[in-house]
Amino acid sequence: EAGVVQSPRYKIIEKKQPVAFWCNPISGHNTLYWYRQNLGQGPELLIRYENEEAVDDSQLPKDRFSAERLKGVDSTLKIQPAELGDSAVYLCASSLVTGAGELFFGEGSRLTVL
């Protein structure tokens, strides 16, 4: 069974540039999460989807971040414009059941903003 796939793995951009990350969850997993992990810190939730509906986005900086999950499968997280403080690893995860705690993570997209 294929795991959660994320791309790109690494991205280096200048500040004020846009960037987008893509995630393909495990087949059949209706819940999809985007987390941000700063260096030396644990993952922090940005947004959670149940199918195509964003049900928990209170931590998403909506002035510059946006996300979508078309047809309840793949998801894209966008930052525009990027700031220096956005440098982090962006992790996508999916789960079969919400609230059970067993999240399956992708390898992450490491963003460096110069």
Place this chain on the structure above:
Amino acid sequence: QKEVEQDPGPLSVPEGAIVSLNCTYSNSAFQYFMWYRQYSRKGPELLMYTYSSGNKEDGRFTAQVDKSSKYISLFIRDSQPSDSATYLCAMIGGGSYIPTFGRGTSLIVHP
């Protein structure tokens, strides 16, 4: 104060040692407790999952929850160099379905 506190380490031990990793938390409503392992430049993977107080054993790993003290532990017996990773505790409860993660403890097992 964060809801979940975890010493970042690093914790360096010789191969074969017993390792103890710990987290404390402040939210008494947490009911589900997890340990994730994260290798360098990889995503976290679920290692252990427990519900409420007590112990759970899986091979060389034992997860322990003490709800009265708001304290959870992960023990690794006969540690191996391949156990070198960051160990993240995570918790769910209090009406939230989203795991709250600790900052992780970096473990180094040297041969």
